[in-house]
Amino acid sequence: MPTDSDPNLLPAFCTNHDHHLCIDQALSKAKRLCQQHNARLTPVRERVLELIWQSHKPLGAYQILDRLAQDGFNSAPPTVYRALEFLLEQGLAHRITSLNAFIGCSHPERCHQGYFLICRKCGSAQELPLDALSTQLKQIAMAENFHLETQIVELSGLCPGCQHPHQEPTL
Amino acid sequence: MPTDSDPNLLPAFCTNHDHHLCIDQALSKAKRLCQQHNARLTPVRERVLELIWQSHKPLGAYQILDRLAQDGFNSAPPTVYRALEFLLEQGLAHRITSLNAFIGCSHPERCHQGYFLICRKCGSAQELPLDALSTQLKQIAMAENFHLETQIVELSGLCPGCQHPHQEPTL
């Protein structure tokens, strides 16, 4: 799976919103949901959630691990994989299988399938809330007498900001 | 990514067709296509294609490697990854990213996107020729001004033969 993604490039659409607000909202939403479900959003778990929210680019487990280490957290692989497993179970994060990477879920209260547009240049992943697609995929499976459990839809290409190579990517 | 897949289980639908014929047809089709495209289907490449066609279950690179070794082929990882790269480029195989595994393409002449139903119990992967879905995903991307290049659609659950746990899986 080749990728041109430059780790220093921020997705273009990221310049136009207050991302700190974005993260704060996601974290408070997560706290509320965990309380409702009697799930414990412990410090490591919360920190991992914050980290995968800090960019619109999916983060690899070992990238997360590095940042945990910088924060003084324990940093052996199981730590991060366990935290991620928890976040996935709670619907607070998604795994992007084609990148072996993880990202915060934009609407943890409603969807449990993530549909993504992934830019191979800047590495951004945009989650799309597509209830109609979900329904349609269920129907496709049903037509084959297949009991559908999980859907993976990952669409790759170039995001709007990366389609015109002559203009410098905005930071 | 948890899976119950038992490596000794064959998919139920596999009992009802002559799979050798299946493989033979796939191989001759591949030879023809390679000739048309001036691509060299060398012995290793052909053997790898044959191997990934021998079951309806996607095979991991190291599984393929083991079988190549049994045949007396060279068996270091680059050998198999290079052969797979070739087959993917020629549209003769697909990568199932959620399984880190590979499978022969059922209709290499027409489609280059593979849509899969993957059984988590028996490990089978059925490719679906869904032109309508392809069109629809293109439209979804276009609506977001996204330049779509590759589509990954992997639907997991239980295949028809694995939905009734009381009846023994057919061999």
Added chain:
DNA sequence: ACGTTTGAGTTATAACATAACATCGCTTTC
């Protein structure tokens, strides 16, 4: 307080994939 459950620490290793460089054989060109 006590046992049970859940989370986290630790060590080791499994599983998947590629980098980098050497070699071999074919064909193209002179």
Added chain:
DNA sequence: GAAAGCGATGTTATGTTATAACTCAAACGT
């Protein structure tokens, strides 16, 4: 037919992603 060029393969080493298995500690219900 020698030499250059090229595509395929061999070889060694290493990078990257993920989990097994066991231990310890903190939280929770009773």
